[in-house]
Each structure stands twice: as C-alpha cells, then as structure tokens.
Amino acid sequence: xxxxxxxxxxxxxxxxxxxxxxxxxxxxxxxxxxxxxxxxxxxxxxxxxxxxxxxxxxxxxxxxxxxxxxxxxxxxxxxxxxxxxxxxxxxxxxxxxxxxxxxxxxxxxxxxxxxxxxxxxxxxxxxxxxxxxxxxxxxxxxxxxxxxxxxxxxxxxxxxxxxxxxxxxxxxxxxxxxxxxxxxxxxxxxxxxxxxxxxxx
Numbered sequence: 001x002x003x004x005x006x007x008x009x010x011x012x013x014x015x016x017x018x019x020x021x022x023x024x025x026x027x028x029x030x031x032x033x034x035x036x037x038x039x040x041x042x043x044x045x046x047x048x049x050x051x052x053x054x055x056x057x058x059x060x061x062x063x064x065x066x067x068x069x070x071x072x073x074x075x076x077x078x079x080x081x082x083x084x085x086x087x088x089x090x091x092x093x094x095x096x097x098x099x100x101x102x103x104x105x106x107x108x109x110x111x112x113x114x115x116x117x118x119x120x121x122x123x124x125x126x127x128x129x130x131x132x133x134x135x136x137x138x139x140x141x142x143x144x145x146x147x148x149x150x151x152x153x154x155x156x157x158x159x160x161x162x163x164x165x166x167x168x169x170x171x172x173x174x175x176x177x178x179x180x181x182x183x184x185x186x187x188x189x190x191x192x193x194x195x196x197x198x199x200x201x
Contacts, residue, residue, distance in 0.1 A: 016042070029080075034077035088138065
C-alpha cells in the first residue's frame with residue numbers, strides 16, 4: 001500500500017517535471033516561472049508532510065526561506081499573467097493562491113475556521129470547483145497541455161492531503177514517525193480535523 005502510494009507520488013512529480021520542460025520549450029517565460037515555483041513549493045509541502053525528515057535545527061528556517069522564495073515567484077507569475085492578458089492563466093494562478101490562503105487560514109487559525117465552518121466549506125468548494133471548471137474550459141478549447149497540467153496539479157495536492165492522513169494514521173497505530181516541530185504537527189492535525197477538502201474521499 002505504502003509502496004503503491006510512493007510510486008503514485010513519484011509518477012505525479014515526474015509528470016509535473018516533464019510539464020515544466022514542455023512549458024520551457026513551448027510556453028511563455030511566465031508559464032515556466034509559474035510551473036517551476038509551484039513545483040518547488042509542492043516538493044517543500046511533500047518534505048513537510050511526508051514525515052520522513054526531521055525538520056529541526058537549520059532545516060526549519062531553510063524550509064521557510066525556500067517557501068518564501070517560491071511564493072514570491074508564484075505571485076510574480078500571477079501578476080505576469082495579468083500584464084500579458086492571459087486571462088485563463090491569470091485566473092488559474094490567483095485561484096491557486098486562494099487555495100494557499102485557505103490552507104494557511106486553516107492551519108494557523110483553526111478556532112476561527114471552526115466558528116465559521118459553513119463559510120469556510122463554501123469558500124473551499126467554490127475555489128476547487130472553479131479550478132475544475134478551468135480544466136474543462138482548456139480541454140474544450142483544445143489546449144490539452146494546460147488542461148492536463150491543471151488536472152495534474154489537483155491530483156498532486158490530493159497526494160499531499162494523503163500525507164497528512166497517513167501521518168495521523170501511523171501515529172494512531174503506534175508506528176514511528178519523523179515529525180515536524182510540535183507546533184507545526186499540531187496545526188496540521190487541526191487542519192485535517194476541520195478541513196472540508198473536496199479532494200478527500
């Protein structure tokens with residue numbers, strides 16, 4: 001089961017890396033920057049949630065610095081799409097930024113989310129629903145690379161969600177887990193408890 005999941009995630013990461021190469025040769029500079037920055041951020045999420053590396057000492061500040069750099073590049077790419085009038089790409093970029101905001105709110109302000117659960121569920125559903133609509137729009141336009149890339153990113157974030165579920169399950173069953181710092185782990189578990197993620201089966 002774990003081997004199959006590991007193979008699944010490896011395949012997704014490899015496909016995303018292949019997409020980065022395709023955007024480099026056939027896309028715009030903004031698309032290349034956007035895809036590269038998100039791929040770095042996804043790898044950082046994988047490191048933080050997979051539970052295979054202890055995030056102590058210098059690792060935690062290094063992780064935060066890398067996330068800040070990747071996040072800055074993502075915002076720059078989102079602005080670039082607007083300046084280029086690439087409206088579908090711009091909408092997709094800002095929707096994914098909204099996903100990050102929702103994740104951060106869920107992790108850092110769990111009590112607020114608990115008090116406003118219905119509104120949070122609605123906002124989460126709207127954002128992910130809009131991302132799925134964009135996949136359909138790109139496919140309808142015959143822009144298969146963008147449609148494939150957008151769908152693949154949804155699958156990738158599902159894989160990250162599985163990390164959180166798997167980490168909680170290993171702890172409940174008494175298996176050793178390499179943890180992030182206690183505060184981070186607690187926030188992740190609170191997020192899992194309150195999250196209405198539409199990617200969860």
